[in-house]
Amino acid sequence: MSVVYSRRLKKELQEIQIEQADPAKRAAGIQLLQADDLKTWYFSIEVLGDSLYKNETFHLMVRFDPEYPFKSPAVQFVVSDKVKPPIHPHVYTNGHICASILGDDWSPTLSVMAICITIQSMLASCKKKELPEGNDDYVRTAPDNPKKTRFVYHDDTV
Amino acid sequence: MWKTDVKELLDSTDVQDPTDFPPSSTAPGLRALDSALRCNICQELYEAPVVLTCGHCFCSLCARNQISVKPACPSCWKEAAISSFRINPAMEEAVTAWKDARRFVLGMVNEALKAQATASESLRPSKRRKPNSHSVGVISSFASPQRKSGRSDTPSTPKERRNLDVGTSDDDIEQDVFSGSEPLASNSNIECPVCAKSVPMARINDHLDSNCKHYLSSGKTASSSKSGQKDAWSKLLDGKKSGKEKEKADAEPDTPLPKASYTVLKDRQIRDLLAAHDLSTVGDRAQLIARHERWVALYNANLDRSPALRKRSAELRVELRRWEEDRRGSRKEPLKTDIAEYRRANKAEFDKLVQLARPKSDRPSESSSRGEGDDRGESSRRLKGPAVASGDAIMVDSDAEG
Numbered sequence: 001m002s003v004v005y006s007r008r009l010k011k012e013l014q015e016i017q018i019e020q021a022d023p024a025k026r027a028a029g030i031q032l033l034q035a036d037d038l039k040t041w042y043f044s045i046e047v048l049g050d051s052l053y054k055n056e057t058f059h060l061m062v063r064f065d066p067e068y069p070f071k072s073p074a075v076q077f078v079v080s081d082k083v084k085p086p087i088h089p090h091v092y093t094n095g096h097i098c099a100s101i102l103g104d105d106w107s108p109t110l111s112v113m114a115i116c117i118t119i120q121s122m123l124a125s126c127k128k129k130e131l132p133e134g135n136d137d138y139v140r141t142a143p144d145n146p147k148k149t150r151f152v153y154h155d156d157t158v
Numbered sequence: 159m160w161k162t163d164v165k166e167l168l169d170s171t172d173v174q175d176p177t178d179f180p181p182s183s184t185a186p187g188l189r190a191l192d193s194a195l196r197c198n199i200c201q202e203l204y205e206a207p208v209v210l211t212c213g214h215c216f217c218s219l220c221a222r223n224q225i226s227v228k229p230a231c232p233s234c235w236k237e238a239a240i241s242s243f244r245i246n247p248a249m250e251e252a253v254t255a256w257k258d259a260r261r262f263v264l265g266m267v268n269e270a271l272k273a274q275a276t277a278s279e280s281l282r283p284s285k286r287r288k289p290n291s292h293s294v295g296v297i298s299s300f301a302s303p304q305r306k307s308g309r310s311d312t313p314s315t316p317k318e319r320r321n322l323d324v325g326t327s328d329d330d331i332e333q334d335v336f337s338g339s340e341p342l343a344s345n346s347n348i349e350c351p352v353c354a355k356s357v358p359m360a361r362i363n364d365h366l367d368s369n370c371k372h373y374l375s376s377g378k379t380a381s382s383s384k385s386g387q388k389d390a391w392s393k394l395l396d397g398k399k400s401g402k403e404k405e406k407a408d409a410e411p412d413t414p415l416p417k418a419s420y421t422v423l424k425d426r427q428i429r430d431l432l433a434a435h436d437l438s439t440v441g442d443r444a445q446l447i448a449r450h451e452r453w454v455a456l457y458n459a460n461l462d463r464s465p466a467l468r469k470r471s472a473e474l475r476v477e478l479r480r481w482e483e484d485r486r487g488s489r490k491e492p493l494k495t496d497i498a499e500y501r502r503a504n505k506a507e508f509d510k511l512v513q514l515a516r517p518k519s520d521r522p523s524e525s526s527s528r529g530e531g532d533d534r535g536e537s538s539r540r541l542k543g544p545a546v547a548s549g550d551a552i553m554v555d556s557d558a559e560g
Contacts, residue, residue: 014173108224
């Protein structure tokens with residue numbers, strides 16, 4: 001399993017590298033910022049075109065454990081002085097994201113890029129900038145790792 | 159700045175990928191072919207491919223790992239079970255051939271592209287301007303003359319070579335040695351190197367496998383029809399017997415290992431299970447179970463290979479050990495830092511909760527009856543708050559749901 005983990009991540013990294021070098025293939029608005037090891041990667045995400053998040057850039061932190069790809073990576077928006085998470089009904093102010101693809105609907109045939117694109121489209125299709133219900137409660141008590149939260153996926157529209 | 163790091167990371171191992179091949183505009187189909195022969199889970203060329211009931215194909219071990227997480231096909235979410243796996247020998251054959259051919263084809267393609275690059279430089283205003291037909295022409299012209307001579311002496315990668323070694327059993331090697339040294343007719347007798355008795359050449363391996371008990375040649379006097387008959391019968395009977403004995407000696411029968419129900423087993427029984435396969439019996443119960451589970455998966459996945467490609471138990475044991483080392487190495491850290499950070503980050507909140515809990519005596523008993531630390535106590539309390547019932551996030555543990 002763990003052999004799969006490192007080999008597969010290296011492959012994904014290589015693919016991302018090749019894609020990023022070629023503007024024709026690059027997923028628009030998604031960029032690899034940092035990947036020093038096979039534990040934590042950072043991406044920047046921008047929603048291009050007409051959307052509520054025009055001209056905003058967000059940073060995504062993706063953390064892997066040796067169970068990857070059989071278990072999903074831990075994905076959250078970076079919250080720091082420089083970058084803020086998007087205001088979105090499925091994104092908590094601590095950066096945690098409620099998306100089924102990061103939990104129950106994760107499949108080992110998906111990839112890190114697939115997650116980035118899903119999150120990008122989740123932002124793009126947002127119709128109203130608002131915080132999730134119970135945001136303050138959640139943020140107050142949330143664990144550091146969003147994978148320890150059991151989300152209930154109730155909203156199929158976004 | 160970070161790019162160099164990525165490069166280093168990638169250069170440290172040889173990562174094979176469909177993108178090794180040029181895109182389909184230059185070399186039609188090659189990239190697609192390479193990715194078609196890869197498992198969608200591990201992205202490697204299929205190892206012991208199996209087909210699920212939905213028709214999707216994965217490495218046996220990958221599929222087994224996935225099923226242990228969620229009993230469904232990772233491509234289409236159709237229900238899947240290990241018992242309904244079907245081996246896919248056709249795919250295995252294709253992959254074996256492709257492993258052989260891949261390097262060769264890759265080298266050829268690169269050479270062709272190089273030749274094309276130099277050619278197009280010298281013949282820039284040539285009439286052949288269509289890039290597609292041009293490059294294909296170059297590649298195919300390279301393919302035909304080399305195919306006859308080049309194929310056999312293409313250097314195979316160490317990994318491939320190892321696979322080949324694994325594939326050929328000892329018997330084959332020994333036979334090769336004999337047939338190589340001097341061409342003996344299969345019915346001639348030779349001296350057994352162990353017991354120094356005369357043995358039919360064709361049966362020497364079975365003779366050795368039977369600990370020099372069977373397959374002795376009946377000698378030159380055995381020309382009478384009666385003893386000949388007897389010989390034939392004993393050969394027939396012995397043949398079956400020794401087959402079984404051989405199986406036992408190798409301890410590698412074709413039957414998959416059953417899944418153990420660990421909950422009803424005592425630690426000692428799990429250790430026995432491990433010991434039966436010469437596996438390490440150190441570690442706590444969780445480690446023992448994980449080890450045995452992994453062993454069963456490795457072992458059974460190995461049986462999904464065609465017999466010639468199967469690995470030996472010793473190799474599987476090495477794999478198991480490596481897996482455990484990797485897991486131990488990378489497991490510890492993230493978990494520890496996680497909890498520590500969590501504690502630190504939420505210290506203020508904990509203190510506040512402790513303060514809140516103090517005057518009322520029933521509160522702390524509720525959370526302590528839940529047991530395992532702040533994390534859980536909080537989650538159960540949070541659940542009871544009215545604000546949460548309608549929210550879309552509910553905390554942590556499954557038992558907090560009920």
